[in-house]
Amino acid sequence: MNIHHIITELEKADPEVYERLDSRRGVMKSFAKMSGKLALAALPLALGGMFKKAYGQSTTTILGVLQFALKLEYLEAEFYTMGAAAPALVPAGAPMGAITTIRDHENAHVKLLKDTIVALAGTPEAKPVFDFSAGNGSGNGPLKTVFTDYALFLAVAQTFEDTGVRAYKGQAANLMSNNDVLTAALNIHSVEARHASHIRSMRRVNLSNPAIKPWITGKDTGGIGALVQASYDGEEVTTQATINIVNINGQAISVNAATEAFDEPLTSAQVLAIVDPFIV
Template sequence: MNVLNILNEIEKVDGAVYERLSPRRAALKNFLGLGKKISLAALPLTLSGVFQKAYSQTTANGATVDSLNLLLTLGYMQFQFYNNVITTTPNLIPVADRPIINTLRDQEQAHINVLIKTITDLGGVPRAAMPYANFDYTKVNANVTTNYGTFLRTAVVLEDLGERAYKGQLISLMGTSALALVARVQTIEARHSAQLRQMVNKLQIATLKYMRPWVSIRRNDADGTDLLPITGNDSMIGTLNPVYDIDTGLLNRETKTIQAGIELIGINGNTNLTVGPASEAFDEYLLTATVKTAANLFIKAAFQLK
């Protein structure tokens, strides 16, 4: 048996064969000495086992890697958004807020790092780093790099998208080794969103003066009452509905009041549990297809998620 010929033939149809085998370098390093330790008859079976482990691992982890790469793309999006303002227009950020924005940037970089490591450990290939130029952050307003209020509102949408995307991927990752990691990062994304929403509230931006730290029904600027009926989301940007309101069959809107098939409004005779608090009590998840649709609002055409 000519092992080198076998590897050469496999490489013709799978150029990544050596990368697939690389986690077992120690075994491969001694492969030429296998004949001394096992019988010639057993050598084909042994070689088959090496390849089976390499390729079965890739297949089994494929869905997990896909989920993590989706989240990695969002990590690049968020990191570049914060990093750009810190490095190119730092004076846009009030001095008191700069430590917060720096922390957000650094934590997004940490998320990127751990996602890349996890994907690599699973035998997958992380999506290549995406520079600022790959993204379009003007969906809230074109003055995002010159108006601090627009910058914060855009950051809120990016973090809301991240939080919902992470929560949705928990469904796909049930029973996998990546579940705990994604659950931890999801809570950090939620804290990012809450912090930024409080900062928007502090600015008292028109139509958003009563923005809550959580995704909520929009409130009337004059007295904070709910703007009913529910027709959208509290971002005030219709094109951003995929981040908040739309999923398969419109069943997973942030404004829904039914959880696990149970209507929360007035539950157990509680007349204080109205449409506002009922819809705000739960964060909703986004399924993969909707995450891609929402994320592509901020990604230039040549680099969009398929």
Template sequence: MNIHKLITDIEKVDPEVYERLDSRRSAVSQFAKIGGKLALAAVPLALGGMFKKAYGQGNSTIVGVLNFALTLEYLEAEFYTRGAAAPALVPVGTPAVGAINTIRDHENQHVNFLKTAISSLGGTAVAKPTFDFTARGTFPTVFTNYDVFLAVAQTFEDTGVRAYKGQAGALISNNDVLTAALQIHSVEARHASHIRQMRQARNTGISIKPWITGKDTGGIGSNVQASYDGEEITTQAGVNILSFVSASAASESFDEPLSRSAVETIVAPFIV
């Protein structure tokens, strides 16, 4: 186990973790005190102690939410890992190569972070499902046609942003876990925006903004409509903001949450 790499991965997902642990040096020193033949056996206990200090005790609801998030991160991590490795998919020698590789690495970091957090809160991480990224034949060229790949990527990212927002309320009893989840949420939002800008740069004749307008799919079509339904809402906290801005601007201003059941229905075709 590469402890230094693990701590670095945690720091990337939750930059404020050391404010709870005193410092990075403090976190590393906990493991430095573990030596000799007891090291491998003691590491999980020391790691659990560190997370209990940083994030407190978990409960079944929080672990359930984190496992739900982990399934989505498994999906995205494997999608980008396969896409980055697919021959001649991402245009060689373009900034897209670095962008896809960076997103791939972020998603894998999210997987590792969530698995560690679940274990440290006393839970068991769900196993990675087997995925069918064609969605049972809906996107048969997903790893051979770059535009289809980006379209599916956009759908995953937009859905992920709404999924994290939808589960925020279930984490409200643990401020530290909530903060970490929302930090992942913000990374997913940046992914979504960047993928949308990459699609716009393809000059396919479809106008795609860095954010969702109404419940528009950005030209992907009815197969992904469920990921966008409800985004056209213009009332926030009981206030109809059409009094201040246009309907398009009102819908663009907020990401609407998706329920867990809605997300599970959306991703079901991608899971064998």
């Protein structure tokens, strides 16, 4: 195939092509490198990848998402680190086992995100100072007993996990130009959902409340209340891409099941508003 001809045609239709790809010479170099490595049949795929990259989101967008995710992971990592270390808070045995497992995952996510930001030539933002009382630094917010009241600790954990799931979900589309970053984000996203499921099961047992389930029903906070409602608003939808899920195709799917079957995204602005009281 005549690569020079393709690029010339491309240039006619899109004069800015060299700003998208780095330069004509760069393109030629890419092709030379590719054709050395790839069989001809694989070239169209490689071509697709190159143009997807060129016309996809900029690295700036990707880095922005990663910094946003890093902020949330800093929050979670410090929350569980402090919770696991707080005297007489988390019972020994299965509960402490679960909290340390989750703590270690969140710390691993912090490290992975920092490494990825560096690999993309960015500088990881520093860890914010947190106020887990949700008092914006006063230390006297509505959650001030979070590290002495186990039920409250689990309630905040549930909210952080469910919010985290929604936060990653909301950013997936912004990562489509970088397959490695997108896949890593998806692989974190499902881990947060596993955490959410388990924390919810812990609350169910701790409060002897069978209404608390591993999944989100409607926009129910699981008895936590108005303080965390913003983390659940929007979860009550029963229509997906204009398809009504309730009793779909004659199946007995209740409103509750229809809402539980799909988790909903949050925008970064919504998430930042939710975590704002925790950041000094």
